[in-house]
Amino acid sequence: MNPYSGKNIALNILIVEDERNLALLQKDCLEEAGHRAIITENGEKALELLDKEQINVVLLDQMLPAMAGAEVFARILHEGHDVCIIMITGRRDCCLAEQIVAYGAEDYIVKDNDLRYVEALPRIVERCWKQHEIKKENKRLKNENNLLRRCLTALLNSSSDYIFVMDKYNHITLASEGFMELTGLKNSDILGNTCFSVVHQKNKCIHDCPYQDTLKTGQTVTKTIHTPLFKHNVLATTIPIFNDENKIEQVIHIFKPIKLENEKTYDIRRKNLEVWQRYQH
Numbered sequence: 628m629n630p631y632s633g634k635n636i637a638l639n640i641l642i643v644e645d646e647r648n649l650a651l652l653q654k655d656c657l658e659e660a661g662h663r664a665i666i667t668e669n670g671e672k673a674l675e676l677l678d679k680e681q682i683n684v685v686l687l688d689q690m691l692p693a694m695a696g697a698e699v700f701a702r703i704l705h706e707g708h709d710v711c712i713i714m715i716t717g718r719r720d721c722c723l724a725e726q727i728v729a730y731g732a733e734d735y736i737v738k739d740n741d742l743r744y745v746e747a748l749p750r751i752v753e754r755c756w757k758q759h760e761i762k763k764e765n766k767r768l769k770n771e772n773n774l775l776r777r778c779l780t781a782l783l784n785s786s787s788d789y790i791f792v793m794d795k796y797n798h799i800t801l802a803s804e805g806f807m808e809l810t811g812l813k814n815s816d817i818l819g820n821t822c823f824s825v826v827h828q829k830n831k832c833i834h835d836c837p838y839q840d841t842l843k844t845g846q847t848v849t850k851t852i853h854t855p856l857f858k859h860n861v862l863a864t865t866i867p868i869f870n871d872e873n874k875i876e877q878v879i880h881i882f883k884p885i886k887l888e889n890e891k892t893y894d895i896r897r898k899n900l901e902v903w904q905r906y907q908h
Contacts, residue, residue, distance in 0.1 A: 687714050689717070697723060798819055
């Protein structure tokens, strides 16, 4: 069943209402619309049913015996039940209902004297359930994106190269620890800034920029460039990342310092000297 189709939605609905006749009216109206409705008259039984039944939506009256609707709502959240909650309240409780919606209830309904709200229940329930499912999916996608970002950050930090990621508007969105150490800047100072300001210390893109070439061609580009961050030239590689529409969304930058041959020889000699000195001690 597609939760966003708007057709053939058959929901399991828990009605928490201590006025029996009113609860039966709600049940009849919802079942005529093709849903399954269960009635309970207090919060404790409602919580027990949530443990036993596959409930999609809870119609929760505020004025309940022993445990008010607001307390039942708090218990539902605390126990981690994945349900769409709609408060049903009198006019004097509207402020409380609005607060409960702010804490996670999908909506609230104000009882009217001629009970016209009962006729609107199927439409309200279906709309609120769809909203609940969309929020849940958005939360799942957000968690997934956060996990992928942490994985990518770990991969960047494991490399000895200097790596950062930019969006298609020339803003840095992610940077490796090595790159931050190289610049001497904090993550908060790097993210959102442009490559040309952080890397090249200029107010516009450099001539023959590999990032611009990647945006134009959609290809991985490797060039030798000069930047004030290094004493000598670096090998810069820009790798495009495409979205589902096959358009560039991000570009990965990899910087590899190019050392002169005499510098390499010096480094080898220095390391050999350090080993010899440790051996002597």
